[in-house]
Amino acid sequence: MAERTTACALDCYDACKIIIEEDTFPKMTGDALHPVGNGALCALLNKSIHEESRIEKPRVDGVEVSMDEAIAAVAEAFKKEKSLLWRGSGNMGVMQEVSNLFMEKIGGYLTKGSLCDAAGDAGIEIGRGVNRVLPLEQIKEAETVVVWGRNVTVTNAHMMPFLEGKKIVVIDPVKTAIAKKADYHLQIQPRTDFYIAIMLARFVFMEDSQKDEWLEEFAPEFEDFYDFTREFRIKPILDYCGTDLGQMGHVLEYLRDKKVVFLVGAGVQKYTTGHAALHAIDSLAAILGMFGGEGTGVHYLSDSKLGFENPFAVNCKKVPKATTEFADFDTVLIQGGNPAESMPDSNRVRASLERVENLIYFGLYENETSKRARIVMPAKNFFEKEDLRLSYGHQYVEKMHKIIDSDIGITEYDLSKKLFDVFGFEGLESETFYIDAWLEQCRMEDGHYISPGYEVTPYEAGFGEECDDEFEFIEEYDDDFINTKSFTKVRTSKKNRVDDEKFWLLTPKTNKALNTQFANSNSIEMHSELGFAEGQRVKVCSPHGEADFTVKINEDIRTNCVCISSNTKDVNMLTPTLLSDEGDNACYQEVKVEIQAL
Ligand SMILES: Nc1nc2c(c(=O)[nH]1)N[C@H]1C(S)=C(S)[C@@H](COP(=O)(O)OP(=O)(O)OC[C@H]3O[C@@H](n4cnc5c(=O)[nH]c(N)nc54)[C@H](O)[C@@H]3O)O[C@H]1N2
Ligand SMILES: Nc1nc2c(c(=O)[nH]1)N[C@H]1C(S)=C(S)[C@@H](COP(=O)(O)OP(=O)(O)OC[C@H]3O[C@@H](n4cnc5c(=O)[nH]c(N)nc54)[C@H](O)[C@@H]3O)O[C@H]1N2
Ligand code: SF4
Ligand SMILES: [Mo]
Numbered sequence: 001m002a003e004r005t006t007a008c009a010l011d012c013y014d015a016c017k018i019i020i021e022e023d024t025f026p027k028m029t030g031d032a033l034h035p036v037g038n039g040a041l042c043a044l045l046n047k048s049i050h051e052e053s054r055i056e057k058p059r060v061d062g063v064e065v066s067m068d069e070a071i072a073a074v075a076e077a078f079k080k081e082k083s084l085l086w087r088g089s090g091n092m093g094v095m096q097e098v099s100n101l102f103m104e105k106i107g108g109y110l111t112k113g114s115l116c117d118a119a120g121d122a123g124i125e126i127g128r129g130v131n132r133v134l135p136l137e138q139i140k141e142a143e144t145v146v147v148w149g150r151n152v153t154v155t156n157a158h159m160m161p162f163l164e165g166k167k168i169v170v171i172d173p174v175k176t177a178i179a180k181k182a183d184y185h186l187q188i189q190p191r192t193d194f195y196i197a198i199m200l201a202r203f204v205f206m207e208d209s210q211k212d213e214w215l216e217e218f219a220p221e222f223e224d225f226y227d228f229t230r231e232f233r234i235k236p237i238l239d240y241c242g243t244d245l246g247q248m249g250h251v252l253e254y255l256r257d258k259k260v261v262f263l264v265g266a267g268v269q270k271y272t273t274g275h276a277a278l279h280a281i282d283s284l285a286a287i288l289g290m291f292g293g294e295g296t297g298v299h300y301l302s303d304s305k306l307g308f309e310n311p312f313a314v315n316c317k318k319v320p321k322a323t324t325e326f327a328d329f330d331t332v333l334i335q336g337g338n339p340a341e342s343m344p345d346s347n348r349v350r351a352s353l354e355r356v357e358n359l360i361y362f363g364l365y366e367n368e369t370s371k372r373a374r375i376v377m378p379a380k381n382f383f384e385k386e387d388l389r390l391s392y393g394h395q396y397v398e399k400m401h402k403i404i405d406s407d408i409g410i411t412e413y414d415l416s417k418k419l420f421d422v423f424g425f426e427g428l429e430s431e432t433f434y435i436d437a438w439l440e441q442c443r444m445e446d447g448h449y450i451s452p453g454y455e456v457t458p459y460e461a462g463f464g465e466e467c468d469d470e471f472e473f474i475e476e477y478d479d480d481f482i483n484t485k486s487f488t489k490v491r492t493s494k495k496n497r498v499d500d501e502k503f504w505l506l507t508p509k510t511n512k513a514l515n516t517q518f519a520n521s522n523s524i525e526m527h528s529e530l531g532f533a534e535g536q537r538v539k540v541c542s543p544h545g546e547a548d549f550t551v552k553i554n555e556d557i558r559t560n561c562v563c564i565s566s567n568t569k570d571v572n573m574l575t576p577t578l579l580s581d582e583g584d585n586a587c588y589q590e591v592k593v594e595i596q597a598l
Contacts (some may be wrong), residue, residue, distance in 0.1 A: 003401040005031070008045050009382035010514045011089040011116075013156040013301070013393030016041055025383070025404055026050070035136060035448065036394055037158040041509070047518040048381070050085060052365055059376040067410060074415070075356035075422040080330035083108035088322065088337015089116065090363060090517065091379075093400055094385030094438050095412055095431070096336055097312035102416050104314035105425045109329070111321035114531040115342060117266055117392070119274025122583030124300060126275065127282040127472050128291075129464030132453055133302035134261065136394050141295030142166055142261040144254045148281065149193065150265025153177045154511045156393065159263065160425050169254050171196065172267065173506065174563065175556035179555060184250055184469050190504045190561060190589060192241040193268040194477060195487070197280035199237060200255070202229035203248060204287055209256050211289030218471055219286045220463060225473035237487050242558070259295035263525050266301065270589040272481060275432025275582035279474040292460035299377060304390035306453030311429075311437045323577050323588035328353035334377070335412065340368035341516040342566075344575035344586050347545045351420060362415070367516060378409035385411040388438045395454035397442045399435075479582070481590055502592035503530075504561040505542070505574055513567035524549035525563040530595070537598040540564075542591050545573035554596050562593065 004020045017031040018041065026049045032039030058070030065073070077083075085103045087096060087110075095485040103110055124131045139159070140143070144167040144433045152159050153176070170179040171186045171193070179185040188196055204210055205226045215222040238244050254260075262285060268277040280297055290296040319325070322344065326332050332353075343349045346368075353359055361373035370376050410418075413431045420428045442449040461467040503526075513519040524540060532538060536551045540562075546569035557563055564571045566588075569582075578587040 003399075006383065006400040006403055007389035008041065008548055009093050009387070009389060009400065010044060010048065010237070012091055012514065013332065013391070014158040014171045014397070015092070015389050015391035015398065016045075016395065017398050020403055034396070036396060038161060040158075044156060044514050044518060048514075049383075052518055054364055054408060055366060055370065055376060055378040058378060062185045069155075070375060070377055071415070071418045071422070074333075074360055074377065075419055077331040077360060077375065078106055078108070080358065080547070082266075082329045083331040083333070084319065084324070084326070084329040085110055085333045085335060086324060086326075086337060086339060087111070087335045088339070088342065089242035089515070090336035090338075091382055093382060093389055094312075095385070095408045095434065096334065097310070097415050098413050098434060099333070099335060100312045100314045100316070101360065101428060102419045102425070103316050105420070105423065106182070108316060110314070110316045110318050111324060112318040113320045113322055113579065115322055115586045117269070117585070119271070119580035119585035120264070120266070120269035120278040120300055120583075121303065122580070123269070123275035123278030124282060126582070127279050127286070127474070128459060129469050130306055130453075131300070131303040132306060132455060132458040133304075133393070133395050133451070134297035134299040134458060135454065135456060136162060138295055138297055138325035138457065139261050139299060141259060143258045143295070144169060144260045146171065146254070146260065146262045147178050147182070147391070148262050148264045149267030149269075150263050151176050151178070151267070151508050152263060152487060153264075155265070155509050157200045159393075161201040167254050167258075173504075173558050173561055184254060186243060186247055187240040187253055187558065189240065189558070190506060191271050191273070191482070193277040194273060194280045195232070195237050195241050196243070197277070197284045198229050199230055199234065199241070199248060200251065201280075201284045201287055202232070202234070203252055204255075204284070205229065205329075210287040214289040214292075218292065219363065219473065220470060221473055222287060224475065225283055225287070228473070228475050232487055240487065259293075260288060260290055261296060264298060264300045269580075269585070270507070270587060272578060272587050272590055273477070273479055274580045274583050274585060274587070276474065276477050283473045286473065292457055294457060298459065301392040303453065304392045304451065306451070308438065308441050308452060311434050320579055320584045322353075323586065324578055326352040326359070329356060331358040332356045332360065334359070334369055334373070336363060337368045338363070338369045338516045340372060341569075341572060344572050344588055345544050345577040346570065346572040348577055349572075362427060367518065379414070380406060380409040380411045383410070385413075386435060388435050390451060395451045397439075397449040397451055399449070400437065425516070457515065502594050505589060505591050505593045506557075506561050506563045507566045507571055507575070507588050508563065510565040510567055513565075516567055519567060521565055521568045522550050523552040523564070523568065525552045525554040527555055527557050527559045528553045530558045532597065533593070537597055540574060540593050540597070542593045544576050544591065547571070547573040
């Protein structure tokens with residue numbers, strides 16, 4: 001009997017284990033005994049099976065063809081001079097990357113950076129050397145949890161049981177569901193997290209609450225960091241952040257001499273300065289002695305491949321994923337992604353995709369990207385193939401067994417194999433070989449596979465890959481977007497490019513969709529004080545484009561912000577082609593918008 005367990009491959013912190021009773025598919029349950037989750041699966045997983053209609057047949061130039069004809073067309077396209085593989089995060093299984101091996105053989109390009117978490121990841125790596133996961137058992141031991149730019153009830157619901165009985169502080173410009181339940185909500189201005197962390201650190205030093213003994217051993221440059229925090233003027237910065245000394249004092253009460261965990265989300269780093277936000281938050285954590293102990297630490301989207309030797313690591317040239325100029329290539333394979341909707345600056349992206357001679361879309365569903373493709377290749381979904389799931393939210397690794405056979409589509413491995421064969425390339429191992437290569441590097445604990453990057457109390461022995469480095473504090477901050485003249489005592493300013501009559505555009509996730517999959521919305525959420533009415537149609541404009549939306553009143557949003565969830569049709573008409581200063585990440589929220597009644 002085939003194994004009847006797998007893991008959800010959707011791009012989500014939780015990476016839930018799934019159990020399917022013999023012959024009951026698509027009925028399934030979570031694993032109540034698994035350390036992550038309580039047996040519950042979420043509605044999105046069901047949507048992925050029941051609601052979304054699949055692409056069933058391959059197409060070339062708008063005509064349905066057989067799989068063999070489609071493969072021949074793909075192979076022909078890759079004979080062109082300049083090719084790119086642009087991979088999205090539609091399926092988080094490790095086998096997605098097998099197609100790298102073909103790209104290396106043909107001298108093709110891959111992408112670097114990300115649409116997602118790479119700015120924050122870069123900031124973490126500057127400070128800690130590596131981005132190790134904070135294990136769930138440490139979160140369980142915390143006394144205070146600071147939910148910092150993460151919409152945890154929506155994007156990371158299986159974390160909720162771990163927060164029970166703890167003091168909860170939320171730092172978010174929106175009064176989210178968790179903010180409503182929290183002991184304290186600091187409703188800051190967007191894009192001010194760097195300053196919030198620096199101010200909190202400064203106050204910790206001022207009241208002498210820093211953990212000297214730990215700092216002397218693991219982060220000896222802390223006096224320089226104190227000097228750095230003193231370069232910033234308190235009053236104008238707190239005003240700018242939308243807070244004051246009293247509120248900062250409240251937050252400090254929850255941090256001082258407590259076991260604290262920061263759950264930091266993508267929200268703090270959708271900006272050019274995203275790395276600095278994470279680096280400053282980590283620096284604050286360091287002076288509070290939050291690394292290496294029980295019940296403390298910073299949990300962000302971690303490097304799930306840390307400690308693995310990746311059999312799909314290749315030496316290809318790379319272009320930044322978030323600003324890819326598709327038209328520079330003769331052939332572009334879009335695998336597991338929907339850049340025409342998910343990338344920033346849709347006007348530019350769509351025009352660029354349309355200029356590619358051979359645009360190949362390899363995915364499950366029709367979308368704005370598939371519409372523009374010359375070749376459309378249906379993929380198999382994660383119930384229809386063998387794979388392995390790592391997680392950026394925890395240390396558990398799950399084997400993904402094939403649950404059902406399907407006539408639809410082709411796997412990433414099989415497509416790669418066919419291309420190897422057509423081109424006469426050697427060296428592709430079997431599918432099992434690769435899955436085992438990942439699995440063999442995992443530890444087994446209590447019947448669960450565990451990532452080799454896992455440490456029970458991460459950074460206990462030190463920082464860096466070898467655990468023998470010191471923590472590096474943040475020591476500089478440059479911001480080209482906001483005029484910081486009045487904030488710093490010693491820094492010179494750059495020109496203010498932001499008009500304060502406009503609104504910050506926040507684009508968080510929603511529980512109805514997984515990025516652009518499953519459900520589109522057309523709403524813009526805003527405070528009633530902005531003067532628009534529920535249901536009213538409005539045009540929203542940014543320097544990058546414009547689009548129409550329907551107003552939904554939400555009094556939980558600051559009056560200088562609007563919210564358009566990331567699955568909303570045309571949201572990315574408004575967002576910029578811009579790379580973060582570190583990490584080559586997209587900067588979805590480095591933009592202000594104007595709103596007009598229609
Ligand atoms: N249901 C569902 N779950 C998902 C996804 C999904 O699409 N749907 N997507 C998955 C993916 S790909 C990812 S990367 C994760 C991301 O999940 P999260 O890390 O939760 O990221 P977001 O939902 O983008 O935003 C989180 C919060 O940041 C706040 N925020 C916005 N700007 C700022 C700011 O400047 N400072 C601070 N402090 N907060 C700010 C928003 O109000 C929001 O509450 O979720 C994953 N989980
Ligand atoms: N404005 C704004 N935009 C954002 C964000 C934001 O916060 N604000 N968030 C960004 C973030 S965090 C992320 S991660 C990106 C995500 O953006 P993308 O990586 O482009 O992901 P999706 O838009 O979810 O598209 C995934 C596609 O993968 C395909 N797919 C699913 N499973 C498989 C499979 O097994 N094989 C193959 N070949 N294809 C499959 C499906 O057809 C689906 O259309 O979006 C980003 N876009
Ligand atoms: S989308 Fe996330 S919460 Fe839902 S089943 Fe998949 S991994 Fe679990
Ligand atoms: Mo993401």
